[in-house]
Amino acid sequence: MKIAILDDYQQIAMQAADWKSLPAGTEVKSFADYIPTQDEVIKRLQPYDVIIAMRERTRFPAEVIDKLPNLKLMVSTGGRNASIDSEALERRKIPFAFAPGVATSTASTSEVAWALILALFKRMPQSEKAMRSGAWQETVMTQSLMGKKLGVLGLGRLGTFVAKYGLAFGMDVIAWSPNLTDERTGAVDVRRVSKEALFKESDVISVHMVLNAKTKDIVAAADIALMKPTAYLVNTSRGPLINEQAIISALQAKKIAGAGLDVFWSEPLAKDHVLRKLDNAVLTPHVGYVVDDNMQAFYVNSLKTIKSWMAGEPLPGKSK
Numbered sequence: 001m002k003i004a005i006l007d008d009y010q011q012i013a014m015q016a017a018d019w020k021s022l023p024a025g026t027e028v029k030s031f032a033d034y035i036p037t038q039d040e041v042i043k044r045l046q047p048y049d050v051i052i053a054m055r056e057r058t059r060f061p062a063e064v065i066d067k068l069p070n071l072k073l074m075v076s077t078g079g080r081n082a083s084i085d086s087e088a089l090e091r092r093k094i095p096f097a098f099a100p101g102v103a104t105s106t107a108s109t110s111e112v113a114w115a116l117i118l119a120l121f122k123r124m125p126q127s128e129k130a131m132r133s134g135a136w137q138e139t140v141m142t143q144s145l146m147g148k149k150l151g152v153l154g155l156g157r158l159g160t161f162v163a164k165y166g167l168a169f170g171m172d173v174i175a176w177s178p179n180l181t182d183e184r185t186g187a188v189d190v191r192r193v194s195k196e197a198l199f200k201e202s203d204v205i206s207v208h209m210v211l212n213a214k215t216k217d218i219v220a221a222a223d224i225a226l227m228k229p230t231a232y233l234v235n236t237s238r239g240p241l242i243n244e245q246a247i248i249s250a251l252q253a254k255k256i257a258g259a260g261l262d263v264f265w266s267e268p269l270a271k272d273h274v275l276r277k278l279d280n281a282v283l284t285p286h287v288g289y290v291v292d293d294n295m296q297a298f299y300v301n302s303l304k305t306i307k308s309w310m311a312g313e314p315l316p317g318k319s320k
Contacts, residue, residue: 116260
């Protein structure tokens with residue numbers, strides 16, 4: 001039995017779970033590098049019986065799945081993975097299961113959103129760069145959060161965390177999503193507004209929605225055009241929720257003050273991507289969920305899933 005663990009960027013998978021507890025002769029291989037092309041994915045993974053995918057880092061469309069002749073079990077960390085073609089797996093009768101993390105990962109992602117908000121308002125990257133170059137205070141003033149308006153796009157678990165942090169900072173918090181109700185916003189003590197009002201009025205907008213066909217590009221050029229020139233846009237959910245060219249153009253033309261991004265349209269972000277050159281973009285490499293207890297739970301639960309499958313038992317977190 002050959003097991004491949006993909007996209008183990010921090011190289012912690014082998015220490016996070018007791019892989020030696022698997023039957024003798026089981027080979028477990030962890031790959032720390034990102035495999036950039038479908039052909040390379042197929043070539044590398046053809047020998048493996050079990051694949052453990054880390055969230056949505058590596059894509060598995062049908063054309064890849066159909067060229068993995070030895071594949072017998074697909075495991076993905078997290079609770080969903082839109083990058084894996086579940087229908088192709090079902091057609092080949094390959095079980096597909098999820099290995100959950102811990103609840104604190106939701107809090108962690110909201111913390112990253114707030115780190116980005118603070119970095120933008122307080123110009124932390126610019127100040128840190130100035131200090132290391134021997135300078136002192138910048139000529140550009142920073143801003144206080146108190147009294148500013150926070151717009152939350154999507155008031156689910158993550159959005160609720162971010163909204164409550166905003167209230168703690170003394171901000172006026174407003175929210176919008178397609179199916180948001182006054183009952184929901186009232187429970188969090190924020191105001192429900194129209195999408196247009198959210199973009200027009202907010203001093204910073206934080207995006208917290210699930211990516212699907214309906215929400216792709218839910219932040220379009222027309223929405224960004226409504227924003228104040230002093231406003232910021234933050235995304236810690238999924239890159240394609242925001243139209244890529246629209247946000248790049250707005251940043252290049254200084255139509256908005258800046259953006260804080262932890263997620264991108266293609267990951268890892270290309271080394272020569274234009275965002276890396278813009279001084280009004282604060283970037284982090286999709287680290288919202290990458291915390292020690294969550295990552296360990298991913299691998300421990302992946303191991304449990306494989307053992308259940310080997311024993312012929314029902315799979316925990318099996319994809320419907």
